Amino acid sequence: MKSPFTQSEILELREQFPILSQQVNGYPLVYFDNAATTQKPKRVIEEIVRYYSELNANIHRGAHYLANKSTDLFEATRECVKDHIHARQADEIIFTQGCTDSLNLVAFSLGSFLKPGDEIWVTEMEHHANFVPWQLAAERTGATFRVIPITENGEWDWKFIEENLTTNAKIVAFNWVSNALGTVNDAKRMCDLCKKLGAYSVLDGAQAISHLDVHVQDLGCDFFAFSAHKMYGPTGLGVLYGKLDLLNQMPPYRSGGEMIKEVRVEGTTFQDAPFRFETGTPNIEAVIAFKKAFDFINDVGKEKMHQHEQFLTDICDDALKTMPGQTRIFGSHTDRIGVLSFQIEGVHSSDLGALLDQQGVAIRTGHHCAQPIWNKYKVHGSARVSFACYNTENEVIYFHEAMKKSLNMLL
């Protein structure tokens, strides 16, 4: 496989990211921690500055020029999100504080429908954000919390799923792409199964959003959650998509201003979605600048990004296999994207991370907020490299050299 980008296209792309041109510990920064957060293109950064320089006003309430203007831009991003993930209407798009917040919202609000005997299912490869909120929902409601195991290859165990998921399953929460392994799961098949069983499907799209085309109606999921910061947008902002009729039946998660229809001493009535779930002044700067992240992705082309990241993953996989020491690469080798999670026999990932950092290479080490996976593999965690569209073949070659140098010191 080759990269769809020419050398000059990549350079042009990189120039849009001011942070990438810096030196770290005396070496050019090689940023391979994109699954944690991606860097931001100039247009996103500039839009945040423009917001505070020219637009700042509270939204949805002001009867003045700035309030109207910032409200329009805020709502324009909602439209943009709707188009990007192919939701039916913009009201199905709720802005939250991040993917974790989105998942907590569903777990709390949808979770309130649960009763003893109902089952909540998650998978063994979930991020803690799509695991712990469901454990708590089970504790609150008396529902049973159950876990779908993964195979040695880091894929869902479909045999187990077909034998164990019954009409008792009321909610199934799962990720599309694993943050710890990079495995791309068959989300569509799981959504279909949920429909058949009458269970709500809650899809964690945090890692999928920057790599895959998202079409929530084709997937047929009831909920889809992701963060802006993992797709070149600002931090502190997430999205929850939900089917509108469902959202409007769900009780509020947080309460206060904005989300109410009428407040009386005797009781309060609530707005419909999305405002029902958006109380308080939101992260306006982030929402407005988020639109620029979509513009960036649309300009570059998601399919091209995907192919380029796949190319980097493949050459990095080959490089890792020629490393000194015994290398174990976790996760699916057939359906995987942008992430390589590995461990080298006798080397603690934190040591490797420290020595790579000294050479300017940023990777993630540890359990990646997905401890159940590592309990399964009986290791303390892994070293993880994760790619974005601005990473290059030369960076992978440099990483390979830095790895060899580190391992010669550690082994």
Next chain:
Amino acid sequence: MIETKQKEIIDDFSFYENWMQKYEHIIELAKELPALDEDEKSDDLLISGCQSKVWLKAFLNADGTMSLKADSDAIITKGLVSLVVSIFNNEKPEDVVSARIYFADEIGLAQNLSQTRSNGFAAMVKQIKLYATVFASQNKFENG
């Protein structure tokens, strides 16, 4: 003397030009520190607050000084553990309690360590001082 030992460490590190060399030295120290036997690595000896596992054992010697045995599953951590152990080993617990540990700042280690590692380092020193406090009161009891 705790003070002299810290100065020696600072001197040793001033010899290295960059952090890769310093890490190389830390890794050498780790390799020299005797490992704990597997059956000695019990969970109650673990220091909480470290990204990697650190086991620490402390003894009060017959002459009233204290000694330490420690290990880690990460080699850089083990090297750092080795530095701390070498400073406090065979010192009077009373001196350990009152010692100010500044070598990590002096050699730039504190700035170079990630926040999680720094917290782990602080947790280790705190744990040693806790042991020392107990030993100091035992000494006082026996002498009194």
